[in-house]
Amino acid sequence: MVQETGDKKEIVVMKEVPLKEVDWKPVTALGKLVKEGKISSIEEVFALGHLILEPKIVDILLPNLQEDLLLIGQAKGKFGGGKRRIFRQTQKKTSEGNKMKFTTCAVVGNRDGYVGVAVGKSKETVPSRDKAKQKARLNLIRVRRGCGSWESDAAEPNSIPFAVEGRCGSVRITLMPAPRGKGLCVEKECAKILELAGIKDIWSKTKGQTKTKLNLIYALVDALKKLSEVKVKPVDITKLCIIEGKLKSEEIIPDSVSTKTSVQQQEAIEA
Numbered sequence: 001m002v003q004e005t006g007d008k009k010e011i012v013v014m015k016e017v018p019l020k021e022v023d024w025k026p027v028t029a030l031g032k033l034v035k036e037g038k039i040s041s042i043e044e045v046f047a048l049g050h051l052i053l054e055p056k057i058v059d060i061l062l063p064n065l066q067e068d069l070l071l072i073g074q075a076k077g078k079f080g081g082g083k084r085r086i087f088r089q090t091q092k093k094t095s096e097g098n099k100m101k102f103t104t105c106a107v108v109g110n111r112d113g114y115v116g117v118a119v120g121k122s123k124e125t126v127p128s129r130d131k132a133k134q135k136a137r138l139n140l141i142r143v144r145r146g147c148g149s150w151e152s153d154a155a156e157p158n159s160i161p162f163a164v165e166g167r168c169g170s171v172r173i174t175l176m177p178a179p180r181g182k183g184l185c186v187e188k189e190c191a192k193i194l195e196l197a198g199i200k201d202i203w204s205k206t207k208g209q210t211k212t213k214l215n216l217i218y219a220l221v222d223a224l225k226k227l228s229e230v231k232v233k234p235v236d237i238t239k240l241c242i243i244e245g246k247l248k249s250e251e252i253i254p255d256s257v258s259t260k261t262s263v264q265q266q267e268a269i270e271a
Contacts, residue, residue: 028053034060042114043245046142055137062110066196067133070105070189072213084213087125099123105217106132108140109196112246116140117193117221119214143197144227146242152179157247158200161240162230166223169215170208175223178203189213190220197224198246 026032030050033039034057042061045052052058058065073085088103102125109115116139120131146161159177166173173190178201184191186204194202210216232242 024056026054026056030054031057042140046245052138052140055134058108058116058137058140062114065108065110065137067106067108067136068192068196069129069132070107070192070213070217072103072105072189072217087128102128104128104132105214106136107193107196108133108136109193109198110246111196112198113143113145113244114140114246115143115193115197115224117217141221141225142228142245143199143224144242144244145199146177146240147180148177148240149179149201155241156180157241157243159202160199160227161232161236161242162227164223164226164230166219166221166226168218168222169212171210171212171215171219172207173216173219173223174205175220176203176205177201187216189217193217193220 024031024035026035030039030045030052031054039045040061042058045057045061069086071084071086073088075084076082086104090101090103092099092101101121101123104120104125105117106120106129107115107117116136118132118135118139120128120133120135122128122131144161145157145159147156147159148161148163149159158180160175161177163174163176166175175186178185180201182201182203184194184199184202186194186202187206187210190204206216208215228244232240236242
């Protein structure tokens with residue numbers, strides 16, 4: 001900004017004022033428990049069967065949450081030569097003119113067993129994007145993982161424990177466990193969801209009008225939900241390395257360290 005004072009001109013630098021952080025005031029009972037510190041992990045929320053109604057709960061319990069936007073919009077260019085966009089634009093014919101509306105699909109996940117997908121709609125692009133991200137946090141689900149491939153004996157939950165089918169409209173998608181190192185052999189937008197869910201290797205088979213991206217995405221989410229609905233015997237849990245939610249990191253104590261601590265405890269007791 002240039003400010004004139006008589007015959008001289010002075011340059012005044014305008015500093016940006018930082019925005020104040022708004023203090024979160026929870027409305028639901030679950031939000032109050034999270035803010036008070038009585039619930040400190042997302043696993044407790046799913047174990048107790050609470051319903052998440054505030055996006056801030058997920059942000060606090062999963063600080064390493066990642067988000068992405070899926071390409072569900074129309075492709076620009078003649079004969080479908082352009083690339084798909086993240087916004088799907090629709091119009092409504094009225095006497096006043098065309099009323100446009102934008103649709104966005106967002107996915108959030110921690111790459112370790114938790115993922116959420118949702119759609120946001122608005123008359124403008126930015127509000128539809130923000131709505132989709134907030135709703136995706138509310139639609140968070142816990143994904144069951146395992147190593148159910150007959151080609152691999154690796155005791156690592158890199159895939160899914162068994163084959164499962166999801167459906168939406170005419171779309172049918174079948175997810176099948178794959179061996180370690182195979183990768184995500186699935187459609188690109190579905191691969192983004194599986195990657196944020198923590199699944200590294202998978203095979204897939206689709207039927208129907210898969211060009212309708214939203215139906216394909218909804219079918220994939222339906223298949224992930226059905227993984228947790230199947231009852232599994234306790235013997236198969238260890239055999240298929242089935243885990244629900246995020247991996248529990250257990251610290252392995254060497255034998256030398258454990259013997260030293262046991263000797264120190266005995267000497268303290270004798271003293």
